[in-house]
Amino acid sequence: MTIGERLLPEFDIEMQNTRRMLERLPKGKAEWKPHEKSMTMGYLAAHLADIPNWITVTMEQDELDFNPPGGEPYQTPTFVSTEGTLAAFDAVLPKARAALAGASDASFMANWSLKSGGQEMFSMPRIAVYRSFVMNHMIHHRGQMSVYLRLTGQPVPSTYGPSGDEGTM
Numbered sequence: 001m002t003i004g005e006r007l008l009p010e011f012d013i014e015m016q017n018t019r020r021m022l023e024r025l026p027k028g029k030a031e032w033k034p035h036e037k038s039m040t041m042g043y044l045a046a047h048l049a050d051i052p053n054w055i056t057v058t059m060e061q062d063e064l065d066f067n068p069p070g071g072e073p074y075q076t077p078t079f080v081s082t083e084g085t086l087a088a089f090d091a092v093l094p095k096a097r098a099a100l101a102g103a104s105d106a107s108f109m110a111n112w113s114l115k116s117g118g119q120e121m122f123s124m125p126r127i128a129v130y131r132s133f134v135m136n137h138m139i140h141h142r143g144q145m146s147v148y149l150r151l152t153g154q155p156v157p158s159t160y161g162p163s164g165d166e167g168t169m
Helices: 003-023 041-060 082-102 105-109 126-151
Strands: 063-065 111-116 119-125
Touching (some): 003 041, 041 126, 105 126, 119 126
C-alpha cells in the first residue's frame, strides 16, 4: 500500500468533518466577522471549500506561485451561498482524492515549493506540505469556523468528539 493510499482514510474523515461545518453556514451572515482583523464568514467558508484543490496542486505540480511575476495572482473563490460553497467543495474532492491515491511514494518525498512573486516562501517534501500546508491548514480554519458558528448562534457539528450541540460523532 502506498503512502497516498494510507492517507485516504484520514482524508475521507477530514473532508467529511469539513463538509459538516460548511453545511451549518447561516444565511445572511457572509459578511459577519468576530473582529475587525478577522476574515468574513463567507471568505472563510470559500477558503475552506477551496483548500482540497491544494491537494491536487501539491501532488501534480512541483511548485505554486501565488503571485507569479507577469501573471495573475491566486484568488480565493468568492462565496455565493451555502449551497454554492458545498457544491464547489464537493466538486473538487474526487480529483483531490484521486491525486492523493495515485501519487507514488517517491513523489511524496520530492520537494515542493510555495512562491510569491517568484520568491520562495518555503520548500519541503510533499508529504510535509500535504500534512502542514494543506491538512493542518484546513483543520485550523475549520476550528475558526466552529467559533464563528458558535458566535452567530448556529449549532456546531461534532468532529473528533461530541460538540455542545451534538452528543454523537
